[in-house]
Amino acid sequence: YDLSLYCLARKHKYYNLALSILKREYEIEKYPRLRKWIKKRIILLEQKDFYEEDFDISTELSDLRKNVF
Secondary structure, eight states: OOOHHEEEEEEETTTHHHHHHHHHHHOOOOOOHHHHHHHHHHHHOOTTTOOOOGGGGHHHHHHHHHHHO
């Protein structure tokens, strides 16, 4: 559920909302590969100088499928 909300927040460029959702999900996630993926996304979103172009939602979903599932 939280990952769906994260994807919607990212798609609509609500980065602060996406970050808060990921932090909440990170705290409760038990699956190690997904926790690692979430942590990487948190670090990326916390950077002050990230480029919005680097956060294409289709690339994000592809990365999730490739590295987690």
